[in-house]
Amino acid sequence: MINFKKIRDKQLAFLISLIIVLSCFLIADTNLAKKVVSVEREYPVNSESLLKKIPLPIKSDYVVKIKYQSRKMMGAMVWLNQYPLEMRASNVSNKLNVTCYYYAPKDKVMLGDNVFEIKFHGEHPSTVTVRMNNYVAAVADNNIIISLANSVFKNKAWVKLFFFGIILFGCVFWVWRFLVFMGMVLFHESFQRSTFNTALSFSPCTLLFFILSIKSYQGPYLIAISPGYLLLLFVLLTGFTNAVLNLIHVLILRKVFPSIKREYILPTARVEIPPWLIGGGKWFKKRSLADKCIIFCLFVFSCSVFLFMLGVSKWGEPLANVAYTSVLIGISMKLFSLTKK
């Protein structure tokens, strides 16, 4: 006899894996690290003009950021390989630095040495810092690149991407199966409840990848993400959401609303909290305050590990500070109790 529940589960897994893989296909770039170019040079200036050669390893369109260190400079004209560059934006900071942004189109950029000429109006600056990026913005430790539509990131290694797609499909599918299984074993969920939680936990990632791929395909900017990062993001985001959903279900829904007949809302049967969770709770209650500080540190530190892995160090740093402070307090308390003894 055919087991419809299992078929539904596999079909759902297949469908979600397909959506994720197709989305990733549009935004993943297997050669991302090799394509990213960011060149920065600082030059002292002694005259009214500056002529320098900057080698560029890739022919692409570039965003040129020039920082002039000057109080009295009236303006500057910039040429790249004798082609005048158009200033797109400028910013004056500290009344000392003027930062200007220029756009260098791909057809004016040469592979190898590019001749840069800057002519200053008014008093020339003491130093000039030139930075050339072939992208508009890079986030998460250069794992996500937002570039102009006409950039080198448009060309993809399709064969590599195809193989990555197959690997990703397998990963997504088996992560689904694994989470369903873990929900049943660790949290004592029913098969249906676990499948439901898993489907919910897959949704943020699926939505995110889907929206990003649509934006990249249709918008003025191109989004490129390294495959490893995509995989990491998927695993961490989905795993975390799944764990939270299962915990919420076990600890809050079942404890707070025991009278509600959840069978109508969620087709699940068992009510008991898993023994490891009860044991863990008891163990935690028995611990001293110093130990609790250290446990808290461990938890916060683990969270910051994930955030650092995802390249969002700005969020990870405050968490790591909290972890450090709590372990410092914990160890100090332990030391104090030792001296007392």
Added chain:
Amino acid sequence: MLPLSTRELPDKRKKISFLLLIVVILFCIPFFWSSPNHYNLGGDDSRLYLYSPYEWLHNVALYSWFDISGISSYNPQQFSFPFVILLALLQKIFFFLNIQKLAWGLTLSFGFFSIYLFIEELLQDKNNLNSTISAAIGGLLYVFFPLIFYIDWPQPLYNLYAIAVFPSFLWFFLKAVNNADVRYLLGGAVVSALFSLVIVNFPWFLPFAIGAFIFLVLYCFLIEENKGRLGFYLLLYVLFSILFNLFWIIPLLHSILFGGFASEATVGGGVKEAALNVIHSVAPSMNIFDTLCGLLSRELIFGWNWPQKVIAKYTFNFSAFSALLPGVIFLSLLIRQGKVRTKKLLVIFSLITVILAYLQTVNIGGWGVKLFDWLIYTVPWWTMLRNFFSKVPIAYGIFFSITIGIAVFHVLERINKQKIKRIFVAGLIVVILVQALPFIFGRVNALPVYNADIPLNRNIIVPDYYRETTEYIKKLRVGRVLTLPMTFATWSIFKSSCGKGLYVGSSPIKVFTGKDDFNGKMGFERISGLPELIIDAYQKDANVLGYVFGKLGVRYMLYNTQMEKLPEVLKTGWLWEYETLSNNKSIKSILSSVANERLAVFGPLEIYKINDEFFLPHIYPAKKASVVKGDISALMSLSEGIDLDKSDVLFFEKNETTKGKGIFSDEGRIEGGNNPEIVFKKINPTKFSVEIKNAKHPFWLVFNERFHEDWNIYKTQISDANTLRNDELSSYSQFGVKESEYRLQFAPQDFKFLFLKPMDLQHKVANAYANAWYIEPENFEKSNNFSFVIYFLPQSFFYLGLLISVFSMLLSVIFMIVYSIKRRS
């Protein structure tokens, strides 16, 4: 049943073989980093003591009067000499090996071994396999600690050897306390004297000392039962160490207290403000997460485009695994079961690790930077930790690794299943080794020289033409050298004879030839305004430029034509500070105007001699003495309408209110006498022997070394000086001066100068930097003809310290022998 000793033997053998294997593997690692002839040279300390220890010893290490370039100054370097002697010996014995790689291999293996021994000594459970494994993991983590190989290995300074030496200090002490055996204290003190160069690196030593101090205090109160013995042994240890190190402590203390380089570097004006500037610019790039994982802050590497960027991506990809290490410490703190001693040790070392993690990061929450600012303002000499991110890693690595060792032991004692134990240990070893792969395979050793964009590294073979040049310069004997193009920070640049190596570091001229090299800011910095003076002089008039060079004692110019072909990125920023003196056109113009004679060409190096009309001997009588209103920049105006004799001595008088800078004040003119006949000989950089004949009138004697009030004149017998005339090196007939041939002599007998009274002569700053004495013949017993020694007195403090150190070491050796015999009987 077998006797106990027989049963333990196979295990002991296994343990020794296991340790020996690790030590040998670690020792061999540096030999695979580059080809056998390559030396990793360059940077502030140049590492030339590894390339040529004998020359370093001969020209640098033994004297208080030294500077890496420019005009020498009071900068005692004796702290390096025991280590350099050791290197010279090793080079003699292992002539077939690359001495640098030998030293580095020993650093790795001893680093591992000292941490291993210390953890084992702490745990006091030597027959327990868990103890051996934990100690080995601690040792392995220490030598492969990412923070250390990110900071201390790419540009290894003297402090590198602290990796092996600092933990050994702890082991010697603990072993002495545990075994109640004073000999270990003596052993530790001897090691401290032999590797004195790592202690004198105070910014690296301070964090270690902080950690060691906390350990000793807490160990004494929480663990040690015989507190009296611990205190007594600590006193003895410190006493022995001080006694054995007096050979450098006395000169250094004198230098700090009496205006030497050390005092300028430590308590000079503006140090606190400079320190705060550094902290506030660097600290925001630091984060505690990376520090807790044993990594250098990623923002520092990527944001500042450090050379480490080339390998950092690999390391940070594994940062999640590196986070397992602090995780093990935190988890082990939660284990209630186990030995009380282990738990106490764990708390003590965790606390030290956490405190040092703060010093390594500073940027923690809102309080971190504020606390560090407060420390800078409040604690004397805390400013030495201004570059905290590069000073704390070794100390942090030591205590982090010890903590990991103890934590692993604590966890292993708790795990009952062998399988889980094996997985746990294997996991840790894999994490340690995987994160250290760039270091093991030599990628750290071959990092770019300056920033991540430069395709050249520091592994070089010194080209033959460079050695030929230095040999040639050595034979020239008289006068100082100016290397062109001039670079910032005293640094010379030349390419390796093969491979992608580039020497970028302190000028090797001093080490290879014993001559001062003016190239670079460091050489000038202590007389501010000199580089600018040279630039101004160049822009004004060739005669003025020649005059300035003459006054500075510059005789030769070494022009490196290779510099033009260097990568563009090297020619920017700090390296090419003085563009005028770096640009080929202006260099050629300088050479054509003041140095017409090209003496020799070796490959891309050309040696020029400054025109004789500009050159001044090292010691000469001034024809005329004049007071100049203003500072050294007033020299510029001297060319304007004033007839200037190069042998005039100029005394600068800083008077802000005086108008007309650089104009002679009439009342300041002092008439000198007729030129007497002078013969002088250099004995060593701190001692010059001088004989004067036919001095009928008082005159100003100019001594062309940087002014210091401890340069003294001591009377000698005329017969002592007769030997000066036997061997003429150079003659300057227009001044009536002759210089005798010299060979540097190490003269510990000069210890006697401490008890001699110098002559009471008027001693002034001449030409804004040199020494000048007003010599009145009637002050000498035989007027007209007399002789004396110009001696730098602080050198005698070195001899005094050396005497005490050697004497106390001999005594301690005798004591050790007697003690051993008594103990056995």
